[in-house]
Amino acid sequence: MKCIKCGTDNKLKDRTANQGQCVKCNHPFAFEPTSMSKVKITDPLFAKILSDISANNTLFFTPKQLFYFLNMRLGGKSFSSGLNLFLGYLTLSGFIGFWSVNITGGNQEIVALLLFIFNAVYIFKIFQDSDSSKLSLKSRRANARALQIIGIIILGGGISASILIIGSFYAFTLSVLMGMVSIYLGTQQLQNSGLSTQEFLFSQNEFENWVNRWRQINGLIVKILPSPREDNTLATFNPDVTAYSFDRLIVCDRATIAQLLIANNFHFENNCAILSITGYPQGIFETMMQMLRRNPDLKVYALHDCSPQGIGLVHHLRTSPKWFKDSNIIIIDIGLTPRQIIAAKRGMFIQSSPESAQAAKKLTGEIRQNLSAEEIEFLESGKFVELESFTPHRLIQILQKGIAGSQNIESADSGLFLAGDRGNDIYVVQSFG
Structure with a gap:
């Protein structure tokens, strides 16, 4: 196994004789694959994984x-x-x-x-x-x-x-x-x-x-990233700033995804606001919602797990007084939806649990009416896919593509379809990436 500090190749007898340290620079090895049972990890492998998931240390x-x-x-x-x-x-x-x-x-x-x-x-x-x-x-x-x-x-x-x-x-x-x-x-x-x-x-x-x-x-x-911090201290804004409003809002079903996008400056690079359905970031949430509600041209993008809880995100946005009840704004479901997983049939990390199956059976009729029989069967079988199964680079890439495709909603090339009746103004992206 090569030392990640000096690159010296240390054989097992060398590592053992030197108390698990590099024979040249004495840097300790974090892992000893020969003593691991089922899964074998080496220091160079773990270092490569950290580099790859962060796109060479450029992404959180x-x-x-x-x-x-x-x-x-x-x-x-x-x-x-x-x-x-x-x-x-x-x-x-x-x-x-x-x-x-x-x-x-x-x-x-x-x-x-x-x-x-x-x-x-x-x-x-x-x-x-x-x-x-x-x-x-x-x-x-x-x-x-x-x-x-x-x-x-x-x-x-x-x-x-x-x-x-x-x-x-x-x-x-x-x-x-x-x-x-x-x-x-x-x-x-x-x-x-x-x-x-x-x-x-x-x-x-x-x-x-x-x-x-x-x-x-x-x-x-x-x-x-650490766990998202709940900070209820209200941030103060210059009145000139609050007079401005974003044309796009991304709402995530979990604070961890909102934190991930914000940490990677997605809001700056794509000129959009980012919030979670749980109210993250707490310090600016109310002010941000006041700014957004003033914009009649606002488009809202829902980003969520493919799970019973995630599937309910769009319905909550449309019906909750805290969000956009009685509003005619356009809501675009970026995903992740069962329809997208079934259509892709490739490479997604699908899990299953009895708890997810039970939660799917409790979905309301309003949510079920926008799901096909195949999608309901997928959810009621207990299957689910989490957004965090995608790398930061891939998740950002998919989100950018979904936003770009929604610029002209009526276009046949937009990759969107209307969910429910036209009075809802809820669109769903056909493909997750």
């Missing part, structure tokens, strides 16, 4: 974003490409074939039986991996494609061998059945993988211990 991020990003990066390291699985299959099947010919004296029926058992075990293992919630979506899809390729090989090779070499109808039948089953399983897994749920590779406690250990050895993580 939340602890939960780091939790997600570390999990997805480690899940990706266990990824086996379709090509590797295919080459592994050819190598093993060749070895099994050669070995079985030698030990059986060339008995073709026993060789065919042994190859059948090997193929059955290999296909079962790949199918398990293609359905594993511990693996990333990319890895699961690679395993599914490998099932298809192996099925084609078994059909071609098995049928040819059973007819030309073995001359057995029994072997021919087994080859056809196994090949078709492998192709079918691979095809089904590819179709279903987009909405499969995923689990974390490690616990929240393990993650916090790793972060604390890194801080003890290497100092503060500069770009990680």
